Amino acid sequence: MSEKDVKNLEEIFEARIARDEKIEPKDWMPEKYRQTHIRQISQHAHSEIIGMLPEGNWITRAPSLRRKAALLAKVQDEAGHGLYLYSACETLGISRDELYEQLHSGKAKYSSIFNYPTITWADMGAIGWLVDGAAIINQVPLCNTSFGPYARAMVRVCKEESFHQRQGYEIMLTLCRGTEEQKAMAQDALNRWWWPSLMMFGPTDAESVHTEQSMKWKLKRKSNDELRQQFIDQTVPQADLLGITIPDPDLKWNEEKGQYDFGEIDWDEFWQVVKGHGPCNKERMNARVNAWNNGEWVRDAAMAYAEKNEKRKVAKAS
């Protein structure tokens, strides 16, 4: 294909997206569109899979059978969400093994929030309430993104995610209505998870390198700062209802703007964690790589069994 042909195809492609047409896997697409989508969808899938680890930590120690069943279901959902997203990503011509390899080698990233430790039961509440709350705000606009398989996966994910946030808030509510000690535990969890949750929306608009292109491809429909503001505005009243305090002395209602003003985010911390120096980066990656390596014999045995059965079937038929 000549350069002119490619340019022509690119124009047709951009026009289709501008008309809100969806792009399907076998359609022609610019290489950059493909690569950007592989990067974002796989990062999203990895986040779901790594996101199982901090919560998996509390399944055996959940305070009641009701809480245990709910947490187990939530973690299982996250495995499911990872699978929807890996499948969507594979339609772009990359194999599951390559995707895992990128995660395990550190080439691909996952959401930094999962590199923080879950040290008390209240963290299960704070994660559901704040982390899933932030994830929902990030994900809802993606249900309309231009790449069909990603949009369809996101519709399923968003439908299931709302239970996650509600079960988290219910845990917080129970703790806040409990003893002084339990309420203090909820406050402590909010103190530790608040700022990392705000960082989930990514760098400020001024610093964000991918925003412009992603907006054009409808891979992003609102900017990082807009989404972060939306999260703060909807979460502050929820903290008030719990009777606990958001750990930001600069947080106050701005009557004129009709939104909350908030304090400076510690971006050094954000970049440290992204670069692998968070409290649990090594632990998460080790757990993931070990699970994969230690499960290899099971995957091989299943394949050997399937092949043996297949051969038997062929032998019988002939």
Add this chain to the structure above:
Amino acid sequence: MTEKRNWPLWEIFVRSKNGLEHRHFGSLHAADAEMALENARDVYTRRNEGVSIWVVESKHITASNPVNNGEMFEPAKDKVYRHPTFYDLPDEVKHM
């Protein structure tokens, strides 16, 4: 030693309730058809989304190529006489 094979990809179709057709829900990896069914149950029907599941190994699906959409689908476009609105009838004719 034979070359190591990975679990193949399967396409999953789910009937959400009797009376409706099976619809494509997504795909997953499994060693064989039985495992594909079990995994599909866990991945796609955790909230009563289905009463029946079909699994087909992805390599068995033959798909049309969007590059050929012109010769594939355009011939239908100029055959407007296949649609009821093509025929001019007076308003007095009812129920037709």
